[in-house]
Amino acid sequence: MNFYLFIDLVVAGLVTGGIYAVVALGLNLQYGLMRIMNIAHGEFLMLGAYLTYTMVKLTGLSPLWFIPPMMVALFLLGLLLHRLIFRRLAATSPTIEAMESRSLIVGFGLMFIAQNAAQLTWGGGMSGQPYLDEAVKFGEVTVAANRLLVLVVVAAASLALVLVLKKTLLGKAVRGMLQAPLGAMLVGIDTRRLHPACFGLGLALAGLAGGLLSMVYELTPAMGEPYTISALIVITLGGLGNIPGAIAGAVLLGLVETFGMYYTSPSLKILISYGVLVGVLLLRPKGLFAR
Amino acid sequence: MKQGAIFLVAALLLAALPVLDSPFVQSMALTCLMYAGLAVSWSMFSGPTRYLSLATSAFFGLGAYCTAWGLAKLPWPLVIMAGGLAAMLFALLIGLVVLKLRGAYFAVITYGLGELVKHSITHVEKTYAGTVGRVMTETPSSNVVYWTVLIIALLAVFTYVHFGRSRYGHALRGIGMDEERAATLGVNPMRVKLLGFCLSAWFAGALGAAMAVRWTYIEPNTVFNPFIVFQTVLISMVGGPLTVGGPLIGALVFSLLSEFLRLSLPYLYMILLGLLLIVSVLYLPEGIAGHDWRALWARFGRKRFGREP
Amino acid sequence: MHPLPRRLALQAALAIAGLLALPGFAVAQEPTIKVGYTQSRSGPFAPGAQTTQEPNYLLWAEQVNAAGGLNVQGKKRKIELVGVDDRSDMETIVRSYEKFMTTDKVDIVLPPWGTGANFAVAPVANKHGYPLVAPTALSQKLVDMKLPYYFVTLQQPKPMMQALVDMLAANGVKTVAVSYMDDLFGLENIGALEPLLKDKGIQVLDKKSYPLGVKDLSTMLKGMKAANPDAFIGITYPPDNFLITGQAKEIGFAPKIFYTAVGTAFPIYRERMGKASEGVMGMGSWNPKMSKVAKTYFDAHVALNKKEPDRWASAHAWAALEIIQQTVEKVGLDRKAMRDHIAKTEFDTVLGKMKFNGTEEVGVPGMVGQWQNGEFEIVWPPARATAKAVVPKVWN
Secondary structure, eight states: OOHHHHHHHHHHHHHHHHHHHHHHHHHHHHHHHHOOOOTTHHHHHHHHHHHHHHHHHHHOOOGGGTHHHHHHHHHHHHHHHIIIIIHHHHHHOSSHHHHHHHHHHHHHHHHHHHHHHHHHHHOSSOBOOOOSOOEEEETTEEEEHHHHHHHHHHHHHHHHHHHHHHHSHHHHHHHHHHHOHHHHHHTTOOHHHHHHHHHHHHHHHHHHHHHHHTTTSOBOTTTTHHHHHHHHHHHHHHOTTOHHHHHHHHHHHHHHHHHHHHHSOGGGHHHHHHHHHHHHHHHOTTOTTOO | OHHHHHHHHHHHHHHTGGGGOOHHHHHHHHHHHHHHHHHHHHHHHHHHHOOOOOOHHHHHHHHHHHHHHHTTTSOHHHHHHHHHHHHHHHHHHHHHHHTTOOHHHHHHHHHHHHHHHHHHHHHHIIIIISOSSEEOOSOOOHHHHHHHHHHHHHHHHHHHHHHHHSHHHHHHHHHHHOHHHHHHTTOOHHHHHHHHHHHHHHHHHHHHHHHHGGGSEEOHHHHTOHHHHHHHHHHHHHHOTTSTHHHHHHHHHHHHHIIIIITTSHHHHHHHHHHHHHHHHHHOTTHHHHSOHHHHHHHHHHHHHSSOO | OOSHHHHHHHHHHHHHHHHHHSTTTOOOSSOOEEEEEEEOSSSTTHHHIIIIIHHHHHHHHHHHHHTTSEEETTEEEOEEEEEEEOTTOHHHHHHHHHIIIIISOOSEEOOOSSHHHHHHHHHHHHHHTOOEEESSOOOHHHHHTOOTTEEEOSOOHHHHHHHHHHHHHHTTOOEEEEEEESSHHHHHHHHHHHHHHHHTTOEEEEEEEEOTTOOOOHHHHHHHHHHOOSEEEEEOOTTHHHHHHHHHHHHTOOOSEEEEOTTTTSHHHHHHHGGGGTTOEEEOOOOTTSOHHHHHHHHHHHHHHSSOOOSSHHHHHHHHHHHHHHHHHHHTTOHHHHHHHHHHOOEEETTEEEOEETTEEOSSOOOEEEEETTEEEEEESTTTOSSOOOOSOOOO
């Protein structure tokens, strides 16, 4: 393999990994903090993509204008869902395992609702509005402009999240809850406010990924499912509740998939990703970065 | 005893259904029985242990592929047995590893292994057989398929009840309540879990083997469809996996609902299904059958008749 | 064009058709002809079904009814479509057709969309003695099942790939890169393609497969770009062909000939890909310039469905309906007589003469089309060509 192709593939792997990271971060917050196994996470990515697409179609403006308000809308939706469903679920679940399995079923319910509502609203046909799909050349390396943009935005978003968690008081509270939920409560962290906010943030992050993907791919009501799966793989790799671990896991998965596909064939992509998942779970069941 | 009698009558009535000569009613009953069998067998293991297995699609698909490979070579009952055995073998292999995991890890990896099998079969078929789908030419009549599925479903119910009452059933429930404590009380959790997991896999595999012939042409995407496991889990959870009546009620409710709403209002049906699920998880955590309706009834009865019914 | 209003209108129309079908609403003197079918209005088959097949069914019913109905042994009878959304689900498809044929006892059934669905339905139709003339099934295996009641109007892998390879050879192609989808369609076509390439001495530099629902093929295309072949052949379905074309452009993979199989002839491909679609080749059979009947069909389709038919299977779907119509007008609704008539008659259709050899239609040859200035021109074989192939493809 020549050097330029190698760089090409690394960039492609980073773009894929970056999207995985953003999707997985949201899911990881929800799972790590609240034990919500939100199988409908990818559906919020789909909603973000369709909302962005619709606004672009209506106004003809750049999708970048609509991503922030769409994220706010999804954040509010997250608050609402938490208030209506997950608060009661947490209050009535006797054990953590019961919470996990019941939230999984709720997730299925949300998935059915979201996918079919999207089907009714936008139809099952293909929709998509490529944005900035020209090639950008750096010497011998060519990258599509929209992918580069995706990479920059997801890197910025992941970095911002990590910084917020590391530096701010709020972030410290969240990290506290991730490590020791009971202890956090004892030292006076208000989980009643933080839980809905983190759930909403998860949805907003999924929406961000969706908005970005709407510039690159075709949209379908079921487009979110594979991302839910990838996100689950990523947080398993990185360790449940481990934020930097999830980012590292996402980048790793993106690179492994890209190089794996180059050396074998795109058909084997899923075989590769699950192979990684199974291997890691067997060798390091608590995630790659568990101490 | 009374329950046993009702069960027997229902089984006989179902067995006589082909007399009606209404392929449509029969195909509806077939789907209902398939899901009843899948849900009962799922509940056999996942009900008492609370291990949320998402491997049903993998078991089902393996069974279906056994039929595709063996239909021309083996007699029908052996095909079904082989389908069940293949699923059982797979359950044994993965069980040795995944049954050490709990909670979300277990759910994710059982799902992942299902996908892994699907893609492996695609790859193997493509590389060695030069095909992806498989066509079945000489298929048994629809009555034979119907009776086969009925028998498997009945067997599942029978096994659920007897396995539940056995030493192993108690041990599984013990594991579900507190695995460490069960272990200290002389239960070998791994062995008991493996047994339950494999037993439940046999039924899913056998049902896959029986249903495969209905579609004439099978390909990995149809028989390893994740919708199969979703529907199975939902039926069991909504019905209530802790009693055998739960999955049965669940299967009946879902089949009727889907039959009457799905064709006319497909998207609204699915949205309704989603709402129903969320509501039932929130307000009927043990499922329809597991819910304490008797307490409700007793309250109602006291008001009305002034005594316990 | 936003797809929403069109789909809503379609559903409303069907709902009204369904209402009218209720007993008590029927006012026509002669009993209607009940026509049962499922089509995917949702799920992965929906884009294909809603482009190539269902619009034709609606157009057919509309046209026949506007003319007073179908002439069955001297009596004009109106057509009543009973269409169901199968959600791209096999079990729903099989069950719905069983219901049409046994409980509803409809007069005619029309096939579902796609090879897999046809595999499932063909034996059922055969068992109940309903002739089925399918436009969207592409598999030698299906043909080899030799079901007497089952007919396919679409060209099968062998003739289609033969036309492609002949065209490549005629344009001096020496090397190709091939990508194909991991399903029966992909494998049967690649199976037909490889020996033909070998015969002509065309070398395959790279061959990669990809799964259904793939999201990103840029890695594969980068490898192919590095191999630098004369031509790219994609045995693709929509939306993968959108993905491949878009990503080829993004990474600057620019072979002389760029061929993507199914969906290239969809008008939406041209709309979505814009200039990148210029010069792309694909599976096709016709265009409105081909003949007067083709133009008439094209205009009627646009007038009713507010969208253009695709330049391949749409016309095969229309031809299938023409075959059904001519058969009913000739022999009535006796299904055995219909089958026998279809099996032995040469029909005049929008695509010219059609005739069945067993299941397979043998009148229309394999063809290659190419987008040129917004029209999908037939460029091979020369006898059917509406324009000369433009080689090399211009990549901006």
